[in-house]
Amino acid sequence: MHVGYLSYPMLFQRIGGLQSRIRATMEAVKQLGVDVEIVDTARSRLKDYDIIHVFGSMNGNHRIVEAAREMDLPVILSPLVSPAWDHAAGVRARLAESIVGRLTDWNVQTTYGHIRRGLDLANLVIALGEDEKKAIISGFLIEPMKIKIIPNGIGDRFFVADAEFFRSETGIGGDFVLVVGSISPYKNQLAVVRALTDPPFQIVLIGPAGKQDQDYLQELLQDSRVKWLGALEHGDPLLASAFAAASVFALPSKGEVFPNAVLEALAGGTPVVMTSQSALCLPESEFALRKVHWDDQTQLRREIIDLSEQRPPREAVRKLVQSYRWDRIAREIVDCYEACYANA
Known part of the structure; x- marks a missing residue:
């Protein structure tokens, strides 16, 4: 065949x-x-x-x-x-x-x-x-x-990724919120930056920025807490390690069908706050997966802070996506x- x-x-x-x-x-x-x-x-x-x-x-x-x-x-x-x-x-x-x-x-x-x-x-x-x-x-x-x-x-490498590899390669320590995806108003990275002015979380962005979105990227980078690592190939071990190292993964985009990045973050044991405009539904996942409307920055901030302060056990988070x-x-x-x- x-x-x-x-x-x-x-x-x-x-x-x-x-x-x-x-x-x-x-x-x-x-x-x-x-x-x-x-x-x-x-x-x-x-x-x-x-x-x-x-x-x-x-x-x-x-x-x-x-x-x-x-x-x-x-x-x-x-x-x-x-x-x-x-x-x-x-x-x-x-x-x-x-x-x-x-x-x-x-x-x-x-x-x-x-x-x-x-x-x-x-x-x-x-x-x-x-x-x-x-x-x-x-x-x-x-x-x-x-x-x-x-x-x-989900590839096996996301379940076994080593968080320390990301920290040693980038020099980024402590807690941070990770956002992976094309840099654009549709992916809505700016909502994360604006939602987290207090407390002042570090925010790490991974993803390509097209010519039409350079002004948007520069607006993001005006905030000193934001670190942009550019685009990483899907097979790059640094990407899998970033998912494991993050305190919370955020994806407040205007719409997602079934986002790989969310599954990969959960496979790394990291809780997620994502857009409610999505087809992704994981039963009994509220302890590690929260959904918010893409333009509700108040709820976005609340959910990120809650998951970062009461972080669920990594193995329990990973079990949510074992079948994937x-x-x-x-x-x-x-x-x-x-x-x-x-x-x-």
Whole structure:
């Protein structure tokens, strides 16, 4: 069975969660004997593969699904649909799609139409959690039987990371709040800085900053408590060690589907305060995982202080995500490949 991975063309020109997820998924399923690679569309034909796995439902990825289905290839789609797509949002989007279509003689389609097209054509849709599954059903009218829930996996290195490595390499000692993600208003790092003026926590930022976000970065760095370490590769041991060394991990972004960084922080035994605009749901996790609205700095401050002062036992935090280790998650993904291949 030969599996090809695809997403939008410029994906791997950036550093981010989706890029890391694709590479980690590929390495994990390879360990189970699956022949898998990222498709180079300039050199390979889709028909050279037995299954196509598409990551992301935006940026024209519906065209990949269309092309593969025209060749009678089975397609698995990991769409990364925001939980904000409820029934009402779907109704409004379909109305807008209809209006735009009529006004342009159906020569223009909306992003909603592109996402739904990919979801409709895919043989199997993999949702990262129950909230994303609900959004796919309610917002895009996809049959529940077509959707399989398989969360992101976590590499073993995050469970065994040594906090002292980070401290010795960076010289950062004492308690600090860690934020990992692209430096941008969407990721909302400034909310952490503003929320923690008293007491004066150290704040460590890890992530790339694009040209369009340089002013935002400089605003962050005006605060002397902020230390920016730039972008780190997902496999860099310093990243795993940073998760283990932090007192609290914060991610108050405006929206996250199923953030890898949160899982990796918990695997390192570090409690998390994150955005409530997310599909991530861990049962009985309140002692180590708190959710706040992205623009509620008062609640953000309260939760960070509470978790830092009454830090939960590391092993108890790690247990929250033990089932997300890559060996188990990869087995579920391979089972999907084998089922689709057999049905095809």
